[in-house]
Amino acid sequence: MINSYAGLDDAEVAIAAARAGADVVRDLYGQRLARVDKGAGDFATAADLEAERTILGVIRSARPDDAVLGEEGGQQGAAEAARQWLVDPLCGTLNYAVGNMLVAVNVALRDGAAAVADPFSGEVFFTDxxxxxxxxxxxxxxxxxxxxxxxVDVNLDPPFPSAPGFRAVDLLAHAGFVERFRPRVVSTTLALAWVAAGKRAAYVTDGGDLSGSVHFAAGIALCRAAGCVVTGIDGAPIGRAGRGLVVAADAETHELLMSMIRSRAGDAGQPPAVRPEARS
Structure with a gap:
């Protein structure tokens, strides 16, 4: 059998894998799907599982020696492998399960190429x-x-690890925020691709180190390559020392959001966030 993925560069592999997963998600949309309980109110559907199997099939065909970390299947291959793919086969499972089309398929090579596919618009956002x-x-x-x-997309899903110092929902009560921006909540990291594409001015979410997250890695890679400003909610570069994520289309928007975050943290008696020195 001819390997149709042989000879593709990493960006084309990411695109092919994300598109293959998106085809599964779109084809199964609207069907009554079995669910797998993951605890704490979280679950996967048969579409998540089948999309991940399909994505892994593409990656294995194109890069058989690479490791993969999947949202549903976990670590496959050596965790210390020089090359590792991060896969979220259906970001926005709850949206999908209730018939909402706001979902994404995320595929990223750690510190390398990445793709985010929108199964319903047919768009594939990518970076080399x-x-x-x-x-x-x-x-x-x-x-x-x-x-x-x-x-500005604001992720309102719990948990809120930075509370009471900061919760993304606090921005909605900030007078300066509603004067300058209009909030949106899509509950999927497709919103990160939209920042890179100019469809959103910014995206804000709480959390820990998101740089190696299967949910966020592809979107972060896109935004960095597109020239967005990318930091944690404390203004520090994302990574082990960072917390959460603030991604903005430009430096002015980022600084406005950071000033609002600092003021909310100050109101809660928390230390001020670090001012970003450069794009990350």
Whole structure:
């Protein structure tokens, strides 16, 4: 059998894998699907599982020696492997399960290429690690972030590890936020791709180290390559020392959001966030 993925570079492998997963998600949409309880109110559907199997099939065909960390299947291959793919086959499972089409399929090579597929628009956002684009109907267009929409996605899903010092929901009560921005909540990391593409001005979420998260790795890679400002909610570079995520289309938008986050933290008696020195 001819390996149709042989000879592809990492970006094309990421695109092919994300697109294959998106095909599964789209084909199973609207069906009554079995669920797998993951505890604490979380679950996976048969679409999550089948999409991940399909994505892994592409990666194994193209890069048989690489390790994979999947949202559903966990670690496959050596955890210390030089190359590891991070896979979230259906980001927005609850949306999907109730018939909401706001979902994403995320595939990222750690510290390298990445792709985020929207199963229902047909768009695949991608990066080779240096530049970022979107592929739709066979055409590639470079991603250009802009804050013109003034739309900011705020992740309101618990847990809130930085509370009481900061919770993303606190931004909605900040007078400066509602004067300058308009909040949106899509509950999927597709919103990160939208920041890179200029469809959103920014994205904010609480949490710990998200740099190696299967949910966030692909979106973070896209935003970095597109030239967005990427830090934690404390203004520090994301990573082991960082907390959560603030991604903005430009430095002005990022600084506005950071000033609001610092003021909310100050109101709660917490130490001020670190001011970012440069893009991350």
């Amino acid at each position: 690690g240096a530049t970022a684009g979107v592929r739709h109907d066979g055409a590639d267009v470079r991603l250009t972030p802009t804050s013109a929409t003034q739309l």
